[in-house]
Amino acid sequence: MAEEDDTVHYTGAEGGWGSVRGIVETGLRERPSLAALDTLRRQNKPGGFMCVSCAWTKPAKPHTFEFCENGAKATLWELTTRRCTPDFFAKHTVTELKGWKDYDLEQQGRLTHPMRYDRASDKYVPCSWDEAFAGIGRELRAIDPGAAVFYSSGRASLETSYLYALFARLYGHNNLPDSSNMCHETTSVALKEVIGSSVGTCVLADFELCDAIFFFGQNTGSNSPRLLHPLQEAVRRGCRIVTFNPVREKGLEVFKNPQSPLEMLTPKETQISTLYLQVKAGGDIAAIMGMIKHVLAAEDCSWREKRQHVLDVDFIEQHTTGFQAVRAKAEATGWDEIERESGLARADLEQAAQIYIDAPRSIAMYGMGLTQQVHGFDSLAMLTNLWLMKGNVGRDGTGISPVRGHSNVQGQRTVGISEKPELVPLDRLAEQFGFNPPRDKGLNTVDACKKIVSGEVRAFIGLGGNFVRAIPEREKMEAAWTGLRLTVQIATKLNRSHLINGEVAYLLPCLGRSEEDRQAGGAQAVTMEDSLSCIHGSIGKAKPASPDLKSELAIVAGIAKATLPPNSRVKWDDWTADYALVRDLIEATYPEEFHDFNQRVFTPGGFYRGNSARERVWKTDSGKAQFTVPSVMSSVGFADAPGRYRLMTLRSNDQFNTTIYGYSDRLRGIEGTRDVLLMNPEDIAAAGLTAGQVVGLATDAEDGVDRQVGGLSVTPFLLPRGCLGAYYPEMNPLVPLDHHDEQSKTPAAKGVPVRIVA
Template sequence: MAQDDDTVHYDGPSGGFGSLKGVARIFGKEWATPMALETLARQNKPGGFMCVSCAWTKPEHPHPAEFCENGAKATLWELTTRTCTPAFFEQHSVTELRRWSDYDLEQAGRLTHPMRYDRATDHYVSVSWDEAFSAIGAELRSLDPKSTVFYASGRASLETSYLYALFARLYGHNNLPDSSNMCHETTSVGLKKVTGSPVGTCQLKDFDLCDAIFFFGQNTGTNSPRFLHTLKSAVERGCKIVTFNPVREKGLLEFVDPQNPVQMVTQKPTQISSLYYQVKPGGDIAAIMGMIKHVLAVEDRLMAEQQRHVIDHDFIEQHTQGFEALVEKVRATGWDEIEQESGLSRADLEIAGQIYCDAEKVIGIYGMGVTQHVHGSQTIGMLVNLLLLRGNIGVDGAGISPVRGHSNVQGQRTVGISEKPELVPYDRLRAIFDFEPPSETGVNTVEACEGMIDGSIKAFVGLGGNFVRAIPERDKMEAAWTKMRLTVQIATKLNRSHLVNGEIAYLLPCLGRTEEDMQASGPQVVTMEDSLSMIHGSVGKRKPASEHLLSELAIVAGMAKATLPPRPSAKWDEWVADYSKVRALIEATYPEKFKDFEARKFTPGGFFKGNAARERIWKTQSGKAEFTTPTTLTSMGVPDKPGRYRLITMRSNDQFNTTIYGYSDRLRGIEGTRDVLLMSPREILAAGLSEGQIVGLASDADDGVERRVDGLTVTPFDLPDGCVGAYYPEMNPLIPLWYHDKLSKTPAAKGVPVRIVVADDAP
């Protein structure tokens, strides 16, 4: 696992003093008050507030500091003393602000007043809440509901998400894309197809019992660092972790626990991964095929020599279908093809396969390195195939565990943010609210973008997020965006999406999760769901950044009241006054998942919403868990060819989603810039390039469309041959809108076909 000294890299472990310094740097930069320390002490604890960053679960018995470096950054970012007031917008036109970087826009501080975009002056101007709601309602009433989109980012609470989805359906549409469309919708579709559940089956206790963990395409050290405590404990009791990732991420190599005094003094890290394989981008299907091929070989040998099985045939016969077809496919696939497509040797895959055979209980982990591929759904199917071979789903200590991104992105789907009416209990909505919900399937993110381009989408309401910056095909999308009639953005800070406006545009500032949400009945509690399907209560205590802020829930209710005709069942004022009444609605709509919701909201460690697949109840079409037979060994959507590279888009250690906290990607050894093109030294030499050379990337999709990003510095980095790496969201202009997972339409940002452009190649 030695690091190539010819590449940029970080010599230290993840965690340790580097993590503490990273938090201290953000604390000073945001001018956070001393009360921020008290807020951090309450983070991710029962009766405290839940982090607005990642969705990793919260333990029943928390650490003294139950936050990670990036979670602390997210909290301090929200608690900044900087404010973005109407005076700021008087000084800066929208056209000028479009030239600012993502980092500089958010450094302007917390939004303080509702604002309207004045096209005549090209400035935002302050308005009252009543004026904003009245104008938004009038515009929405004038439009066909099906020509509007209600988008939700992954941070809004369960209460707000439930009412937002209700607002959309009372208004008349199911156009409810959310941020999972851009990251883990492949899980929701692909996993549901094979297990009957759209989410993972594991709970935190399973990591105390498993014998092996197989990681695919997930960067724990940056995206969910608190998970490292769980992995460290697993390793120390003898669990083996096998990682497949094109990038050697520090968090899955070694970790120093900042809360362990002995480790902090000795600086002796825990080695996290027993084996670390740098699979080709898109090569996971082939890698898993190789492991399954080894499991079948072990089965054949043990039966011939000892008349015993390594495969759990009783489980397969009782609980699955499709096993024989998979076996036929695996036996017919040669090792040469597997090695070619995975970029790994037969010997390495047999070693990994043997660890699987020797482990009684196995957990499969994956992230966006799997979901953001054209055939990501097939990769998920293959990982489930591996687990099903030995009955590793539906028992304690084993299961499939996708690691989700934003703090409540999974929960929003649970309470009705979905474009698919079949996933929502319409019978209960009819009974509770006395209306007929719209039956037509709504649009997801890609379809919403297509509608904006062809003109069929006339309005966009954004509940948080940075939609314009996060989507593919950004240049075409920004041009289309300005042709919409109405754009509404609910936010805490300024970002790029607020600067690309429709004919009429409003920017509505909301409370942050750390802030006290005071309503008529007193201070309010909100809830969210984490990656492991646990529901947690959250209560903010800090003084709001501005007296003019409203909660997300109050803003949604304000827009709904101004848009919809009054109806006795829609008690918007009562719901704003007392969020417990919204939780009662959630329980009435989803009684199996939210029984005794109000009483359990502050359960230490959260309360489990349940998962049928964990109980070996398979809600698939066949009523059984499905073995699937892959149609390809690569999840790439286009073949390789000379001059074509597979681009991996990456997130820095100093960002969360599109939020940029700074320019220090410490865990990769990259400082002071995001304009880099990462390549292996071999590929730099083969391409005739040199370290430090400035180049561009162009789309190499076979559609004749010119897409390009320039100004990237060639930087040697430890990557497999045939691929390059660069930062998200800067590379989004290179991703065609049509380039997405086949089943879920999740943009395939982890395997984008590109070519390198030098000055002499310029058109």
């Protein structure tokens, strides 16, 4: 491994004055309204505004400032004073705008009027809301409902999401892909199978009790900095943190708390990780197998010498099945294979395993480094194996906790955004609304893309997000997209997806969550679910960017009303006027999780909707938690070969998903550009390249398709040999549509086979 001095890196700690600088720079670019200060003051606090930048939980007793650098950037971005008006669209054709960078498109500011694409002039032209709703309804009524796709990003509220899913089913389909399909669908599939719950099992109080926290493939500093507060508190009371990540990320190395005057004014900072292991991309299965081997060896030794168990044998016997098969697999797997596939030394894995053994209570946290792999299911099943061995599920201070990105991506699935009808109480919906819901399986993201390419999908509605930019195989998908009959995009700012249109296209501007949502029944609150399964109320108070904006819920209701035949039980106008009525509907559909919904909206810290696995009730086929034998030792799904590398797509410190706030990736020491190829210095030398040399990448897949991205500057970075890093979404053209987790179909963007084109 190369030394850090040989690489581009950041010498400071996560947080500190660097975070303050990042917020200030975003504020100077966005020129936000004065309301931004009040919004930040209320952000993530009980009775306040819930941030859109991540799904980390909101405490009942908040800090003075309960936002991080990313959260502040998201709020300033939303409350910008810049405006993207009809005058802007009158000056620029869509073809011209396709040549603009993502950052420049969004820098035009907030959309202010509903727009219709005019193909003759190749421009967006203003239209009325009534015209837009009538036109969309007319197009949807003219096609088979099964040929329409209703996509949602993860920021829409529970109320909007519930009505959106209801609209789809009343219309006649379950084609409800969402952003979870592109990131944590592997979580939903794997955890559901092995512990009977499709979400994590932890609550915030567990982080106050645990003795060890293990991170796998999650970049806390770049993606969820508010999580660093409970991590810092845990470290200070003696909790040990172990990190497995191919990339050394400052957030899990060193943290300087921006809310601590002592730390801001002195060299004082907190070392977060006790042990940081740079596992090879896709090597987590092998790394966890190594830990399991050491735990089993320690169990045998402890029982032989002390008649004491390391394993929780009572838990294994009473609550699990399949343990002996996993034990046999571990015993049959040699250390040579484990070291080769993980890229880690046996001694390091044994050290990590000993920390796990010594900790009475441990929490496992992970991100897309595990889920976005061809064998991501096996990665999560292996992680669950290790946690079940010591009974670290269903006890206080323990659990498995995926770190979600979008602020309500988990909640959307909870209230019906799912292409899988078996996950939705369709019989209850049928009784509530007097219709026969479709029972056939709908389209997830990958399947929707394939049917757009084949021409079987004719209409696409996007509730937020930047779908065309976020999906794999971008060039192929953009070419196919123009074959759609109808495209509708509901958004706050202009992005590239709004420029790739069907024959009929509408761009519908919506309120941001931070803005006052006033309907006929008065000011409205909305709700969302965090990644720890707590439900929070949010109320915006900033003045809307334009008087012509509608809320997401009002837009969904407007389209639905213009599309569907009358139904006396379906009251779009009433629901738009008073969102509390929608919460009553959610409570009726999901009475166990959402009882007394309206009375609990603003519960400090949110109200917990429950988790069966946390109660050790295993809703699996066997009725027990399932140990699972892995089918492979590497999750990337391809073999190493001369000239072949493992590409990981990354987000910068100045980015939220496809939204680019700026060109400063401070935490990696990269400034002013996103056109970089991060590469181990030894790999640079071995390939005959030099730092700063401009190269391209080509997908090294055996499918006969030429996929390339060029103009990347070779940048020395501390990565495992054979692994490359480059930015998402710019690298999406390199990800084949069929390169996804085998069971969940989550695109495998953290392990893409590529070669360098000099």
